[in-house]
Amino acid sequence: MSLTIKDIANLANVSQATVSRVINNSPKVKQKTRERVLKVIEDTSFFPKVSARALNSGRNYNIGLLILYDVFKSQFPAEFLPGILSGLTRELSAQGYMLSVFLDQAADKEVDDGLINRNLDGVIVLGLETNTRLAFRISKRKLPIVLLNHRFQDLSFSSVMTDDQQGAFIGTRHLIEQGHRSIAFMEGNPRYYTSHARRTGYLQALEEAGLPANPVLMRVGEYDEAHAYRETKALLATGADFTAMYVSNDIMALGVLQALRSEGLRVPENVSLVGFDDAQFATAIDPPLTTVRKPRSQMGTEAARMLLERIDRGDSVPEEHVVLPTKLIVRGSTRPL
Amino acid sequence: MSLTIKDIANLANVSQATVSRVINNSPKVKQKTRERVLKVIEDTSFFPKVSARALNSGRNYNIGLLILYDVFKSQFPAEFLPGILSGLTRELSAQGYMLSVFLDQAADKEVDDGLINRNLDGVIVLGLETNTRLAFRISKRKLPIVLLNHRFQDLSFSSVMTDDQQGAFIGTRHLIEQGHRSIAFMEGNPRYYTSHARRTGYLQALEEAGLPANPVLMRVGEYDEAHAYRETKALLATGADFTAMYVSNDIMALGVLQALRSEGLRVPENVSLVGFDDAQFATAIDPPLTTVRKPRSQMGTEAARMLLERIDRGDSVPEEHVVLPTKLIVRGSTRPL
DNA sequence: CTTAAAAATGTAATCGCTTCCACTCGCACA
DNA sequence: TGTGCGAGTGGAAGCGATTACATTTTTAAG
Numbered sequence: 001m002s003l004t005i006k007d008i009a010n011l012a013n014v015s016q017a018t019v020s021r022v023i024n025n026s027p028k029v030k031q032k033t034r035e036r037v038l039k040v041i042e043d044t045s046f047f048p049k050v051s052a053r054a055l056n057s058g059r060n061y062n063i064g065l066l067i068l069y070d071v072f073k074s075q076f077p078a079e080f081l082p083g084i085l086s087g088l089t090r091e092l093s094a095q096g097y098m099l100s101v102f103l104d105q106a107a108d109k110e111v112d113d114g115l116i117n118r119n120l121d122g123v124i125v126l127g128l129e130t131n132t133r134l135a136f137r138i139s140k141r142k143l144p145i146v147l148l149n150h151r152f153q154d155l156s157f158s159s160v161m162t163d164d165q166q167g168a169f170i171g172t173r174h175l176i177e178q179g180h181r182s183i184a185f186m187e188g189n190p191r192y193y194t195s196h197a198r199r200t201g202y203l204q205a206l207e208e209a210g211l212p213a214n215p216v217l218m219r220v221g222e223y224d225e226a227h228a229y230r231e232t233k234a235l236l237a238t239g240a241d242f243t244a245m246y247v248s249n250d251i252m253a254l255g256v257l258q259a260l261r262s263e264g265l266r267v268p269e270n271v272s273l274v275g276f277d278d279a280q281f282a283t284a285i286d287p288p289l290t291t292v293r294k295p296r297s298q299m300g301t302e303a304a305r306m307l308l309e310r311i312d313r314g315d316s317v318p319e320e321h322v323v324l325p326t327k328l329i330v331r332g333s334t335r336p337l
Numbered sequence: 338m339s340l341t342i343k344d345i346a347n348l349a350n351v352s353q354a355t356v357s358r359v360i361n362n363s364p365k366v367k368q369k370t371r372e373r374v375l376k377v378i379e380d381t382s383f384f385p386k387v388s389a390r391a392l393n394s395g396r397n398y399n400i401g402l403l404i405l406y407d408v409f410k411s412q413f414p415a416e417f418l419p420g421i422l423s424g425l426t427r428e429l430s431a432q433g434y435m436l437s438v439f440l441d442q443a444a445d446k447e448v449d450d451g452l453i454n455r456n457l458d459g460v461i462v463l464g465l466e467t468n469t470r471l472a473f474r475i476s477k478r479k480l481p482i483v484l485l486n487h488r489f490q491d492l493s494f495s496s497v498m499t500d501d502q503q504g505a506f507i508g509t510r511h512l513i514e515q516g517h518r519s520i521a522f523m524e525g526n527p528r529y530y531t532s533h534a535r536r537t538g539y540l541q542a543l544e545e546a547g548l549p550a551n552p553v554l555m556r557v558g559e560y561d562e563a564h565a566y567r568e569t570k571a572l573l574a575t576g577a578d579f580t581a582m583y584v585s586n587d588i589m590a591l592g593v594l595q596a597l598r599s600e601g602l603r604v605p606e607n608v609s610l611v612g613f614d615d616a617q618f619a620t621a622i623d624p625p626l627t628t629v630r631k632p633r634s635q636m637g638t639e640a641a642r643m644l645l646e647r648i649d650r651g652d653s654v655p656e657e658h659v660v661l662p663t664k665l666i667v668r669g670s671t672r673p674l
Numbered sequence: 675c676t677t678a679a680a681a682a683t684g685t686a687a688t689c690g691c692t693t694c695c696a697c698t699c700g701c702a703c704a
Numbered sequence: 705t706g707t708g709c710g711a712g713t714g715g716a717a718g719c720g721a722t723t724a725c726a727t728t729t730t731t732a733a734g
Contacts, residue, residue, distance in 0.1 A: 052690035054388030078416035225621035284562035389720035393689035
């Protein structure tokens with residue numbers, strides 16, 4: 001049927017062991033022999049069978065991506081997943097690994113059986129919040145694990161995050177640089193860590209500029225359009241003055257936009273607006289939204305790199321926490337005062 | 338280290354062979370024995386090692402999802418991927434399979450080596466158009482394959498599609514039912530099959546209602562907001578009358594919306610609008626967009642089901658083409674004339 | 675109660691690779 | 705001329721399941 005290393009061994013006039021050594025880059029093969037074997041491999045386009053290697057080496061060359069339920073349920077921007085997948089697979093396939101996805105939507109048992117026992121070399125957990133029960137179970141099996149887009153303080157899991165505080169900071173600072181002094185803030189669901197971070201970034205920018213934080217201008221909603229609309233209406237009803245607003249994500253910005261319009265206010269003429277996420281529609285609405293973008297692809301590559309390192313070096317690798325900066329994308333929804 | 342089938346055999350006082358039979362639901366095990374073995378398996382939370390089974394059964398319990406480049410490059414709605422993944426993994430994990438993703442972005446060789454040789458039991462190809470070169474290569478290796486969201490006429494590959502024509506049909510019919518008689522049509526990139534299907538659906542609805550198709554009202558653009566904006570402006574410039582418009586996707590609808598607004602026209606007061614895709618932002622814009630939704634999750638489950646059938650029964654399964662209906666979601670952008 | 679067929683179970687070979695251990699073959703050194 | 709050593713290679717034992725084939729047990733017909 002298909003080629004085995006035995007065939008390669010015969011063709012190259014060496015033993016199976018040597019072929020195996022060549023495949024695995026063992027240093028103890030004479031250069032000349034190595035070349036001969038490689039040539040045969042090349043010519044026959046031989047590819048070692050993963051299951052056979054896995055059986056006795058323990059390596060499965062397969063890592064799991066566990067997408068937690070909250071990612072799907074919430075207003076997690078849909079365009080994140082493609083970006084992250086792209087980063088993950090690029091890095092992983094370069095090292096010969098595959099990526100298998102698992103959704104948390106199925107019953108817990110399913111995830112347990114499926115995910116943990118399926119001979120994965122490691123797991124990347126993508127979520128907004130840590131599912132602690134699950135994380136504990138995975139760690140109990142000593143499976144290397146990296147948290148992506150969230151972290152868990154009490155457990156020593158490596159994590160890759162973005163610096164949402166810095167994101168809100170640069171977004172707010174952009175408004176300040178444009179001359180705005182009265183800048184409102186629309187917070188997302190306070191249950192999530194990110195909401196807090198973004199508020200802190202907003203406050204930090206104000207403070208750096210010596211601007212007072214005005215509690216009246218700070219509203220709390222959910223990461224959806226309806227709450228943002230309602231809160232903006234409420235804010236306007238207070239009669240408070242503001243010429244700009246930092247909104248915690250792009251979907252909310254849509255709600256803010258509607259509320260402002262309904263009161264006869266225009267963006268950016270009357271109010272400048274900055275969002276977060278750089279959603280697919282951000283360029284397509286009127287006005288195009290100035291927003292803050294997470295380095296989606298890079299988040300994937302970083303997570304993959306860290307996990308592979310952990311797999312290679314074992315527990316000796318210390319817990320690592322990477323925080324990636326976000327980027328301000330200036331479009332038409334902001335303008336100098 | 339970890340449990341093997343041997344341990345289970347000892348604990349249950351049977352042979353390895355019997356344990357294996359129980360695991361694989363072989364019918365030739367006495368009910369009583371089966372229960373005893375299952376109990377032990379349950380108690381020890383044993384899980385057979387995939388690589389070991391794969392080695393001699395040929396079954397890898399791993400299927401590949403190949404996401405073609407055009408999916409990422411185009412205005413493919415970002416929210417599709419999560420929906421499709423959800424459907425795929427639900428069905429697959431129920432049958433004990435995992436799903437590994439591969440992106441077409443890497444070099445072709447990578448995909449070739451990686452995808453084809455990595456011991457997958459089958460491949461699902463998600464794309465807007467068939468990458469024929471790749472499809473041929475996969476089929477040459479006799480890997481079962483199902484095309485998702487596209488099809489290829491000349492090759493006998495099974496496929497799962499949505500009925501875009503029916504989608505445009507019900508969208509247009511909705512407008513007709515609301516009393517509209519002059520209905521414009523905004524087409525997407527004519528290079529894609531879907532564009533053609535949507536136009537046909539539009540025309541079909543007009544014909545069914547005995548309405549003439551007016552070429553002046555039909556514009557062709559790309560699946561993005563900028564072209565839609567431009568084409569709408571051009572349409573308005575002709576001075577042609579219309580009270581409604583069918584737009585080939587939601588992103589384009591954003592452009593249409595802007596163009597209409599810029600000319601002082603309001604939606605739905607002056608023009609009713611129907612889109613396609615039910616993008617994440619469709620509920621969040623003003624007015625909320627009436628649109629046509631693809632059954633994302635179901636597309637996934639169907640594709641998985643078909644692929645598994647093909648894997649189980651081999652080539653005996655005839656080529657199958659499933660076409661799923663779309664659904665009209667009525668929101669605020671349409672109203673009776 | 676036999677006894678042959680059917681059903682259930684066990685034995686052991688096998689899948690394709692990795693890796694431990696043994697072995698060969700120069701070559702430097704005493 | 706031995707001797708020791710290290711580099712390179714080969715032989716063969718697994719890894720943990722599946723499965724063809726052999727064997728035992730059960731069932732049912734006579």
